[in-house]
Amino acid sequence: MKDLLKNKKILIGITGSIAAYKVFEIIKLLKEAGAEVFPVMTEKATYFVTPLSIEISCGNRVLIDMFQEPLSHIELAKKCDLFLIAPATANLINKYACGIADDLLTTTLLAFRGPVIIAPAMNWRMYQAAQVQKSIDYLKSIGVEFIGPEQGSLACGEEGTGRLVRAEKIFEAVVSALTEKDLKGQHVLVTAGPTRGYLDVIRFITNRSSGKMGYALAKVAKRRGAKVTLISGPSNIEPPEVDKFFKVETTEEMLEKVMESINSATILLMAAAPIDFEPEKIFNTKIEKNSINSISLRLCPDILKEISKLKKKPFTIGFSAEAGLNTERAKIKFKEKALDMIVLNDIMKKNTGMESDTNEVIIIYKKRNKFFEENTSLLSKEEIASLILSKVKELMLEK
Ligand SMILES: Cc1cc2nc3c(=O)[nH]c(=O)nc-3n(C[C@H](O)[C@H](O)[C@H](O)COP(=O)(O)O)c2cc1C
The missing domain is CATH 3.40.50.1950 (Flavin prenyltransferase-like)
Structure with a gap:
């Protein structure tokens, strides 16, 4: 930066x-x-x-x-x-x-x-x-x-x-x-990275998420004085210094860890890209190539949906990686998952979204029952994280 x-x-x-x-x-x-x-x-x-x-x-x-x-x-x-x-x-x-x-x-x-x-x-x-x-x-x-x-x-x-x-x-x-501690007193829970759905002991389904956006959010929240818990799927990048760091592999494990930490959290940033479906059967050996013709899949738990059922929940921010910036779909997700904010980014564009060091997003939130959209320019993921956290703080103060 x-x-x-x-x-x-x-x-x-x-x-x-x-x-x-x-x-x-x-x-x-x-x-x-x-x-x-x-x-x-x-x-x-x-x-x-x-x-x-x-x-x-x-x-x-x-x-x-x-x-x-x-x-x-x-x-x-x-x-x-x-x-x-x-x-x-x-x-x-x-x-x-x-x-x-x-x-x-x-x-x-x-x-x-x-x-x-x-x-x-x-x-x-x-x-x-x-x-x-x-x-x-x-x-x-x-x-x-x-x-x-x-x-x-x-x-x-x-x-x-x-x-x-x-x-x-x-x-x-x-x-x-040298950073103002404007998030002091907040407990920020961040999820980052992909999850895996195993087929056998060495093969799995995953996605290209690198964890960079979630790690940037955790780093900036810590810098700004928050207590930070980071729950991360497999990532090759070094995690930032946070108060608690949990490594998980599957969507089920991520859900479990989120539920364990959510009670004390005041802000939840769901920047992970958990897989939506996984192999129905996990073989506890290495499958021989001639012994398989097809893979049956089942849906993984929907973490945000599970959270939306909770009576008491933190200020919750969902992230939507879409092919194209379809704000209508993001708004449907906002309602369905009872979010307080959704951050939309286009995975098809160069220099934005998964694996990239930079991002360009639309921050969508509701005020007085009306949707608002704010477009950012192409910035580093740390700068995007800073903008998101400032918006969260502003909206929480108004609540
Ligand atoms: C090759 C060499 C390496 C040294 N490395 C260190 C070191 O890493 N840490 C340290 O405290 N002192 C080290 N010293 C000792 C200091 O240089 C020495 O205590 C010196 O008085 C420090 O002065 P200053 O604190 O004014 O720079 C080393 C000395 C030599 C000869």
């Missing part, structure tokens, strides 16, 4: 860790999202990455020495919206916890009054040191956010907790810290 961090100024602090080279990927993501990035390095960081490369990738002058541009520590602290330290050494964490300000980075950190995110990277032995753990606990208690470190193989050849988390996760933490 190219405007996600538009007009945001991010201070990035780079310290003397072997993981410092990974900062280029983080800077790239921040800049692609429209942020202006101001780099500050420790003197030790310059052993690992060159100031020139940092300067070029940020597009802003890199500062290292406190006396390079006197008062830069105050100027930077005043003008920036967020301070990210990635990677953060044990040394930096301990110094920050004690309020030490003996170089430009620590001095600027002490002067900074906005949100601070620290992404540590170090050998697991250093990470486990009582001093480091105490500093982290203290910094968390005064509102500093930590992301990672992760468990995995470390640069020194050992295994353990100390790896810098992936650039995408650090980027998401930055975006989340």
Whole structure:
């Protein structure tokens, strides 16, 4: 999303860790999202990455020495919206916890009054040191956010907790810290991806749904402060960080999980594409090709229909993937399934619907007994998710 961090100024602090080279990927993501990035390095960081490369990738002058541009520590602290330290050494964490300000980075950190995110990277032995753990606990208690470190193989050849988390996760933490929490207090239940109907132990019926739209909705709802439960059919993409994540395979399993979580949900986004029909008989072996001529099918449960029978249900949004944008059919579905909103997208168009990273939809809802339709332009699925959630919030407030 190219405007996600538009007009945001991010201070990035780079310290003397072997993981410092990974900062280029983080800077790239921040800049692609429209942020202006101001780099500050420790003197030790310059052993690992060159100031020139940092300067070029940020597009802003890199500062290292406190006396390079006197008062830069105050100027930077005043003008920036967020301070990210990635990677953060044990040394930096301990110094920050004690309020030490003996170089430009620590001095600027002490002067900074906005949100601070620290992404540590170090050998697991250093990470486990009582001093480091105490500093982290203290910094968390005064509102500093930590992301990672992760468990995995470390640069020194050992295994353990100390790896810098992936650039995408650090980027998401930055975006989340700068996003208004307008969905705080909501429990958003999202379904995503396809389901499967097995024929035998290895063969099944499914569809081309990738889960991208549902995952985008879950990610954006979480970013905006909601508690998020994501129920997903098989998908190859990495799920976003949510409060609860359930993987299911069949439509029956999806229905069961939805019913388990629905009582506490305030918003239900049914972005999954569960299959409508499945083989009537499942063979518990691999069928030989000569032993079968035809497959009999039966209807799968209709999840939205089951939900429509509930006495108390959340604000419910259905998704309709149609060949062509037939709003009349979508409105019939809206009524039949007792929905509060339906999002229609055309699966026949290039760049929209299943598997695509982008989408163009029509949001249909009812106000004072009258249908309203809102067409979006071609946007990323995250942008579409944001528009849908804003509309949901608006309609819920009016209810
Ligand atoms: C090859 C090498 C790799 C290092 N990697 C790390 C690291 O990943 N994390 C860490 O906390 N310290 C690491 N250190 C130690 C720090 O560089 C050292 O504590 C330094 O004083 C940190 O200074 P700074 O926090 O001002 O950047 C490493 C040292 C060397 C020689």
